[in-house]
Structures are given as C-alpha cells and as structure tokens.
Amino acid sequence: MLGRRTDLPFERDQSTRFLPWIVALMVFLGGLMFAAALIVADTVDSWDSTLTGRMTVQIPQAAATEASIATLTGKLEVTPGVTGVRPVPEAEARALLIPWLGEAVVNTDLPVPALIDVELAAGVRTDAASLAASLSQLVPGVTVDNHRAWLGALINLGRTAEILAFVILAMIAAAAVLAVIFTTRSGLAVHAAIIELLHQMGAQDRYIASQFQFQAMMLALRGGIAGAAAAAVVLIVFAWVGRGIDAAFLPPLTLSLGDWTALLIVPAAAVAIAMLTARLTVLRALARMP
Amino acid sequence: MLRFENVGMRYGIGPEVLRDISFTLAPGSFHFLTGSSGAGKTTLLKLMYLALRPTRGLVHLFDNDISVTPRSELPALRRRIGVVFQDFRLIDHLTAVENVALPLRVNGVRHGEIDTHVRELLSWVGLGERLDARPSTLSGGQQQRVAIARAVINRPRLLLADEPTGNVDDHIAVRLMHLFEELNKAGTTIVIATHNNVLIEEFGHPVLQLDDGELTVRRGRQPAAEVV
Numbered sequence: 001m002l003g004r005r006t007d008l009p010f011e012r013d014q015s016t017r018f019l020p021w022i023v024a025l026m027v028f029l030g031g032l033m034f035a036a037a038l039i040v041a042d043t044v045d046s047w048d049s050t051l052t053g054r055m056t057v058q059i060p061q062a063a064a065t066e067a068s069i070a071t072l073t074g075k076l077e078v079t080p081g082v083t084g085v086r087p088v089p090e091a092e093a094r095a096l097l098i099p100w101l102g103e104a105v106v107n108t109d110l111p112v113p114a115l116i117d118v119e120l121a122a123g124v125r126t127d128a129a130s131l132a133a134s135l136s137q138l139v140p141g142v143t144v145d146n147h148r149a150w151l152g153a154l155i156n157l158g159r160t161a162e163i164l165a166f167v168i169l170a171m172i173a174a175a176a177v178l179a180v181i182f183t184t185r186s187g188l189a190v191h192a193a194i195i196e197l198l199h200q201m202g203a204q205d206r207y208i209a210s211q212f213q214f215q216a217m218m219l220a221l222r223g224g225i226a227g228a229a230a231a232a233v234v235l236i237v238f239a240w241v242g243r244g245i246d247a248a249f250l251p252p253l254t255l256s257l258g259d260w261t262a263l264l265i266v267p268a269a270a271v272a273i274a275m276l277t278a279r280l281t282v283l284r285a286l287a288r289m290p
Numbered sequence: 291m292l293r294f295e296n297v298g299m300r301y302g303i304g305p306e307v308l309r310d311i312s313f314t315l316a317p318g319s320f321h322f323l324t325g326s327s328g329a330g331k332t333t334l335l336k337l338m339y340l341a342l343r344p345t346r347g348l349v350h351l352f353d354n355d356i357s358v359t360p361r362s363e364l365p366a367l368r369r370r371i372g373v374v375f376q377d378f379r380l381i382d383h384l385t386a387v388e389n390v391a392l393p394l395r396v397n398g399v400r401h402g403e404i405d406t407h408v409r410e411l412l413s414w415v416g417l418g419e420r421l422d423a424r425p426s427t428l429s430g431g432q433q434q435r436v437a438i439a440r441a442v443i444n445r446p447r448l449l450l451a452d453e454p455t456g457n458v459d460d461h462i463a464v465r466l467m468h469l470f471e472e473l474n475k476a477g478t479t480i481v482i483a484t485h486n487n488v489l490i491e492e493f494g495h496p497v498l499q500l501d502d503g504e505l506t507v508r509r510g511r512q513p514a515a516e517v518v
Contacts, residue, residue, distance in 0.1 A: 197392075200341055201368065202371075203396040
C-alpha cells in the first residue's frame with residue numbers, strides 16, 4: 001500500500017497519454033534515419049578503403065612491351081607504400097571491357113592498354129599525378145588512376161548524406177525534447193496543488209522532480225520499445241526486399257550485428273532525453289517557489 | 291522558536307494585508323489565532339509555514355533568519371512544521387493511510403517503519419475502521435481528522451492549524467483539542483486559527499488577535515509564551 005512510486009496521480013493526466021505515441025514516432029523515424037546513416041557510413045567507408053588501397057597503372061598499347069612492363073613493375077615495387085604489384089594479363093583486361101562493349105568488339109583488334117594493379121599499404125595515399133610523372137620518364141604516356149576522380153564525388157555525396165542524416169536525427173531529438181517539456185509543464189499545472197502540498201511538507205525539489213522523471217521514463221520506455229520494434233520490422237522488410245539486388249555500387253541494404261546493436265542507442269537515448277528533460281523542466285519550475 | 295519583527299505583507303502592488311506584525315512564540319507555547327474574515331489569518335499562517343516571504347520585516351524560525359536562509363535549507367525547516375489546512379488538502383487518489391504517511395515518505399522514512407505508526411495514529415483519531423478509505427468517501431469531519439493526523443505524524447516542533455475544528459461535532463472538537471494539548475505537552479509549539487470563541491474560552495490559551503492586518507495579544511488563563 002505504501003510502496004507506490006509516485007504521490008502524483010499521473011494516470012489522470014490526459015496530456016501524458018500522447019507522450020508514448022510521440023516518442024514511438026520519434027524513435028521510429030530516428031531509428032530509420034540512424035540506420036540510413038549507418039548504411040551510408042558503411043558504404044562510404046568501403047569505397048574509401050577500396051580507393052585508399054589500390055591504384056591502376058595504364059600503359060598505352062603502343063608502349064606496352066614486356067620490357068616496359070617489367071621496367072615499370074620494378075620501379076613500382078621499390079616505391080614507398082607499395083605492397084603488391086601485379087601486371088594484369090591482356091585477356092583479363094579485355095574481359096573487363098566485355099560488359100561495356102560486348103565480346104564481339106573486344107575480341108577484335110581493339111587497342112587495349114596494358115594494366116598494372118598496384119596495392120598500397122593501409123592508410124597510404126600516394127599522389128597519382130607525381131607517380132605518373134615519375135613513371136612517364138621511364139615509359140612515355142603512362143597514366144596512374146587512383147579512381148578518386150570519379151568515386152571521390154560519390155564519397156563526398158555519401159558523407160554529406162551521412163551528416164544530413166545525423167542533423168535530421170538531432171532535429172527529431174529536439175522535437176522529442178519539446179514534446180516532453182510540454183507534457184511536463186502540463187503535468188506541473190495539473191498537479192500544482194499536490195506539488196504545493198509536498199513542497200510545504202518539506203519535500204526537496206529533487207523528490208518531486210524524481211517523480212516526474214520516473215513517469216517520463218515509463219512513458220518514453222513504452223514509446224521507445226514500440227517505435228524501435230516498428231523500425232526494426234521496416235528495416236528487416238527492406239533488407240528482405242533488397243536481397244536480390246546485385247549492383248556493384250548500390251550500398252548493401254542490410255545491417256551488421258554491430259549496426260543493430262548501435263540502433264539500440266535510439267530508444268535508449270529517447271528514454272534518457274525524456275528523463276533528463278522532465279527533471280530539468282521540473283527543477284526549473286520549482287526553483288520559482290519560495 | 292518563532293519571531294516576527296515588524297513584518298509587513300502585500301500581494302503584488304495591492305495594499306498591505308499585514309502591517310508591523312511583531313511577536314515571539316516561545317518553544318512549547320500554545321496560542322489561538324483569531325480575527326474576522328479577511329483579517330489576514332491565513333496570510334499570517336502562510337508566513338509562519340514559509341509558503342510566503344514577507345515583503346518587509348524579519349522572520350526568525352528555529353534560530354534561522356528566513357530572509358538570509360538559502361532556499362536549499364528551507365525544506366529541512368518545513369519538515370519541522372505541521373500544518374492543518376482549512377480545506378484539508380488531502381490527496382484524492384491516496385488512501386487515508388497513504389495521506390497520513392506522506393510527510394514520512396517525504397522525510398525519507400522507510401516503508402516498514404511507516405505503516406504501524408500511521409495505523410496507530412489513525413486509530414487514535416477514531417479512523418481505525420477507515421484506514422484504506424479514500425478522502426472522497428470520508429465525511430468532512432473524518433477528512434479533517436486525517437488532515438490533523440497527517441500534520442502531527444512527523445512529531446513537528448511547530449504545529450499550525452487553520453480552523454481544525456470547523457467541520458467536526460463539539461465532542462470531536464474537544465477530543466482534537468486534547469490531542470493538540472497532548473502534543474503541546476510533549477513540546478510542540480502550537481498555533482490554532484479559529485473563530486470558535488467557546489473553544490478559546492474553554493481552553494484559555496493566549497490569543498493572537500488580528501484586526502485589519504494588525505496584531506494584538508490577549509493573554510489567556512494558561513501561562514503564555516513571550517509575546518512582544
């Protein structure tokens with residue numbers, strides 16, 4: 001009988017009924033946004049690491065002799081940061097063009113440059129222009145492609161999308177804070193008489209604030225669990241629908257175990273934000289009492 | 291225990307509802323507070339239980355100058371004051387036991403220590419059969435007794451009661467007055483605001499008389515506290 005958690009009859013407070021729904025919506029949207037940010041981040045990291053670790057040296061067909069390829073291979077092998085050098089066989093190079101030009105065209109006398117795959121040590125970013133200049137002194141017309149020219153724009157786009165996702169996430173959190181402030185203020189007005197009574201009995205501000213904090217936690221927990229469950233269902237369905245798509249540059253639409261774990265941050269953050277916001281709102285209001 | 295020095299009180303920019311109030315209540319004293327409606331009794335009580343701060347003058351309570359006491363230290367002072375409100379201010383969704391236990395909960399007393407004490411006190415005020423009743427199911431007199439039990443459960447050093455016998459039969463009123471006197475004998479300083487001149491005459495304690503915001507003192511038959 002005396003073990004009740006709150007002295008305030010929150011169950012009679014109409015305004016609190018909407019908070020779980022609002023939190024559920026926020027967590028749902030926030031969860032999807034966070035998942036999108038994680039997918040984009042994973043994809044951009046994957047692109048970035050691919051770019052960072054590889055380069056391709058192209059030798060015009062006219063200059064592509066065994067001797068020139070051996071010269072360039074020898075030079076590359078002693079270049080700082082290079083961990084592997086592999087001349088690409090002509091058949092393999094031609095095979096790369098088949099999806100774009102068709103077998104009939106590629107297997108004619110189409111001039112195909114000789115290629116040398118270069119692997120770089122982790123974290124090493126070699127200046128393609130200066131390396132190309134250096135190699136051209138050995139074999140004229142040699143070019144070096146670090147793929148950054150065309151994938152760099154994609155990476156920038158991905159990073160921007162990632163930042164945008166987190167900005168939207170922050171805006172969702174701000175909206176949740178406003179909703180909790182409104183609900184808490186409403187609760188303070190509804191329960192003003194009891195709060196005044198508790199205050200007169202010598203209740204510390206934190207005693208009263210902890211009751212609002214507990215109430216906010218319970219409401220946010222309900223909403224958070226519902227919102228997170230709904231977001232999880234959508235992500236699972238999305239991954240299932242996208243499972244058959246095999247496009248080289250399309251990001252994987254699935255989340256890793258680590259990503260799923262990270263997603264739990266969203267409902268947990270919603271609960272923490274609701275508790276902290278309710279507490280601070282109440283403490284600020286009570287500070288005006290004598 | 292409690293000292294007012296030239297206290298004045300006004301609400302907003304209105305006229306002063308209390309003017310130059312000066313008195314001292316010694317520890318263990320018993321006073322009636324009386325006056326016509328609108329004379330300022332409730333405002334004076336609010337100043338005593340720290341629900342208001344005076345617009346001028348000094349209030350000393352339990353050796354603390356309230357005007358310079360940090361706000362964070364006021365709850366500890368309030369816990370040493372019991373208040374019986376004219377409108378009871380019982381919490382509707384709590385039972386009689388829970389209402390009476392509230393000051394103990396606020397004070398951080400553990401549940402196990404609360405229950406027995408609260409039940410005994412409610413039985414003493416004649417509500418042993420209504421322990422789990424909610425205020426809305428209690429009569430006015432029963433609610434008043436719950437309110438009184440709540441005010442005294444913490445063994446306050448100062449008990450302030452605003453018309454505590456206003457809604458009860460005469461024999462209950464006398465019984466409640468005896469409860470207050472028992473508390474007084476145990477060392478609690480008591481101030482009872484009342485219009486009931488019969489009680490004032492019967493118990494003979496000194497009277498703080500408020501008229502149009504000014505305080506005068508009538509000594510009673512019983513030994514009075516120091517009144518300036």
